[in-house]
Amino acid sequence: MKRNxxxxxxxxxxxxxxSFTKMEKKAQVDMYVFEFDGTQSxxxxxxxxxxxxxxxxxxxxxxxxxCGDQDxxxxxxEVIGANVDNTTTPTELRNVAISATLSGSTAxxxxxxxTSSQYSNQED
Numbered sequence: 001m002k003r004n005x006x007x008x009x010x011x012x013x014x015x016x017x018x019s020f021t022k023m024e025k026k027a028q029v030d031m032y033v034f035e036f037d038g039t040q041s042x043x044x045x046x047x048x049x050x051x052x053x054x055x056x057x058x059x060x061x062x063x064x065x066x067c068g069d070q071d072x073x074x075x076x077x078e079v080i081g082a083n084v085d086n087t088t089t090p091t092e093l094r095n096v097a098i099s100a101t102l103s104g105s106t107a108x109x110x111x112x113x114x115t116s117s118q119y120s121n122q123e124d
Contacts, residue, residue: 028063029116030062030081031116032059032062032080032083032087032090033060033062033063033064033066034057034060034077034078034079035057035058035060035075036048036057036076037056037057044073044074044107046100046107048107049074049109050098050100050107051098052092052094053092054092057077057092064076066078066118066120067120067122068120069120070108070121070122070124071108071121072106072121072123072124073103073106073108073122074106074107074121074122075120077096077098077119077120078117079093079096079114079116079117080114080116082094083095083096083114095114096113096114096117099112108121109121
């Protein structure tokens with residue numbers, strides 16, 4: 001009985017001490033989100049979607065949610081700081097390649113290069 005009590009007391013003490021220890025936060029890497037502007041001449045063409053220029057891909061902010069994954073028309077890409085022109089006031093994508101394909105009359109993103117880069121598409 002005495003051994004059980006000591007074992008239970010040790011477990012309770014360990015849980016109590018653990019609950020008051022400070023957990024280290026993992027450093028969050030900022031992700032820069034750009035959204036495709038289909039109002040430009042040529043709209044949602046493959047050539048426009050694959051063009052990383054800020055004429056077509058507009059910076060929206062850091063750590064924003066991506067769009068759905070409907071694969072009908074381009075929506076957003078997110079990249080790390082190494083893939084933007086300026087991490088303080090980004091305006092352009094850098095060192096990425098975007099691949100796209102047509103879905104009906106609109107193009108959607110099928111791949112993007114760059115470390116940790118992601119993409120999302122939306123419904124037409």
